[in-house]
Amino acid sequence: DADVTQTPRNRITKTGKRIMLECSQTKGHDRMYWYRQDPGLGLRLIYYSFDVKDINKGEISDGYSVSRQAQAKFSLSLESAIPNQTALYFCATSDGGARAEAFFGQGTRLTVV
Amino acid sequence: SQQGEEDPQALSIQEGENATMNCSYKTSINNLQWYRQNSGRGLVHLILIRSNEREKHSGRLRVTLDTSKKSSSLLITASRAADTASYFCATDAGTYKYIFGTGTRLKVLA
Numbered sequence: 068d069a070d071v072t073q074t075p076r077n078r079i080t081k082t083g084k085r086i087m088l089e090c091s092q093t094k095g096h097d098r099m100y101w102y103r104q105d106p107g108l109g110l111r112l113i114y115y116s117f118d119v120k121d122i123n124k125g126e127i128s129d130g131y132s133v134s135r136q137a138q139a140k141f142s143l144s145l146e147s148a149i150p151n152q153t154a155l156y157f158c159a160t161s162d163g164g165a166r167a168e169a170f171f172g173q174g175t176r177l178t179v180v
Numbered sequence: 181s182q183q184g185e186e187d188p189q190a191l192s193i194q195e196g197e198n199a200t201m202n203c204s205y206k207t208s209i210n211n212l213q214w215y216r217q218n219s220g221r222g223l224v225h226l227i228l229i230r231s232n233e234r235e236k237h238s239g240r241l242r243v244t245l246d247t248s249k250k251s252s253s254l255l256i257t258a259s260r261a262a263d264t265a266s267y268f269c270a271t272d273a274g275t276y277k278y279i280f281g282t283g284t285r286l287k288v289l290a
Contacts (some may be wrong), residue, residue, distance in 0.1 A: 071222070098276050107189070109268060109282035110223075117276070125277075157222060163276050167211055171222035 070094045073158050073172035080148050080179055088143045088175050090158030098161040099141040100169065101125075101133060103154040110157065116141055117163070148179040184269060184281035192287045199256040201284040203269030204249075210274030212245055214254050217266045217283070226254075226267075261290045 071092045080086050090099065097118050102110040102125075112125030114133040122133060130152060134142045145152055155176050159169040184205035193199050203212070211230045215223040229236045229245045229252065236243045242255040256263055269281040 100278070102280070107282065109186075110280040112277070112279065115277060123277075126279075155220060159223075159278075161276050161278075167228060167272060167276065168213060168225040169215075169223070169270070169278050171224070173222045174220065176220075 069173065071158055071160055071170055071172040073156075073175050075175060076173065077176045078178070080177070082149055082179055084148050086145045086148055086177070088145075088156055088158075088177070090141045090143070090172060092139050092158075092160045092170075094160055094162070094170060095138070096160040096162045096170070097138065098163050099135070100159040100161070101131075101141070101143045102157045102159065103127070103152075104157060104174075105154050113143065113156075145177075145179075148177075150179045153177060153179045184271060184279065186267075186269060186281040186284045188284060189282070190285045190287070192289065193259060195259060195261055195288055195290050197259055199259050199263070199286055199288070201254050201267055201286070203252045203254070203281050205252075205269070205271045205279075205281070206250065207271070207273060207279075209247070209271045211272050212243075212252050213270045213272065213278070214241075214243060214252075215268045215270060215280075217268065219265070223268060256286075259286075259288045261288050264288045 100115045101113040116135045158172040213228045214226045270278040
């Protein structure tokens with residue numbers, strides 16, 4: 068099983084709908100992240116959380132909200148989806164240790180029509 | 181935007197040749213990391229270089245860092261078709277907030 072699991076893997080939704088993307092991890096890491104990827108723009112940080120009680124906005128948080136339900140779970144919500152939120156979304160984790168590397172899920176491809 | 185930039189945006193080489201890609205960033209860093217992404221899948225960590233290091237090697241990978249120029253390069257030697265992927269740099273100011281660059285798409289022709 069993957070260490071960082073995202074659900075759903077693909078989703079098509081209509082403009083104005085609320086949608087939640089879920090991320091769970093078995094790595095025991097405190098730090099979790101949500102990124103979106105658009106062609107030519109690389110990955111941009113939406114929100115990040117360093118523990119259950121710590122939530123921080125990233126570069127592009129407008130139109131998004133998050134919930135850290137437990138150390139292992141970090142969900143991203145689009146309250147009212149719009150077409151320019153069509154993108155590939157990634158969840159990532161980090162243990163904050165000396166290795167400092169991030170571990171990524173396989174991504175959720177979201178299309179807003 | 182804090183986001184860094186990489187160049188070239190795309191690179192096509194023959195198998196066996198070396199591939200070099202560059203990353204420029206904007207803020208002071210604690211470390212810089214390189215990641216690889218295969219065709220829309222999740223990113224995989226390749227190598228990390230700390231701000232007090234100038235060069236690091238891992239197998240066929242060589243990374244350099246010039247903090248005075250706020251730039252890094254990734255060299256892949258003796259490339260293989262399996263190296264075809266997108267490569268991203270990510271900077272960390274020591275806060276574990278990773279800021280990614282725009283990526284280089286590498287195609288290695290067999």
